Amino acid sequence: xxxxxxxxxxxxxxxxxxxxxxxxxxxxVQSQESYYFDEADVARVRLxxxxxxxxxxxxxxxxxxxxxxxxxxxxxxxLSDLNDAILDLPEDVQDQLRERLGSQNEDDGDEPP
Numbered sequence: 498x499x500x501x502x503x504x505x506x507x508x509x510x511x512x513x514x515x516x517x518x519x520x521x522x523x524x525x526v527q528s529q530e531s532y533y534f535d536e537a538d539v540a541r542v543r544l545x546x547x548x549x550x551x552x553x554x555x556x557x558x559x560x561x562x563x564x565x566x567x568x569x570x571x572x573x574x575x576l577s578d579l580n581d582a583i584l585d586l587p588e589d590v591q592d593q594l595r596e597r598l599g600s601q602n603e604d605d606g607d608e609p610p
Contacts (some may be wrong), residue, residue: 498540500525500532506539509546517545522563 504511517523523541525532535543545563545591549555554562583591 498534500534503534503542507543507544514542517542520560522559543603553582 498506498512500511503509504514514523518525522545522548523534525538526533527533527603541563544566545559545585548559548562549556
């Protein structure tokens with residue numbers, strides 16, 4: 498999606514979007530003529546707009562929120578990769594992992610350490 502299309506699609510101002518790009522809150526591909534936004538970029542712009550308008554998050558807090566969300570998404574990807582790797586293991590090894598993880602979860606109950 499091109500810069501102008503994002504403005505229309507998300508109903509935001511050009512100065513706002515330029516500021517978000519300058520602050521590296523969103524990183525579209527830049528050509529000589531325009532910026533180009535992939536689906537992830539558009540979703541991030543939408544999120545920033547919602548954080549600012551719907552949730553009242555101020556500009557000082559936006560980078561903190563974005564960094565935390567990026568960390569969450571990275572952890573989710575890592576967990577998904579780990580899950581895929583575990584599913585590739587022999588069934589007996591998977592059972593050993595389940596048993597080990599189950600016993601650790603029981604150890605992490607309501608009792609204080």
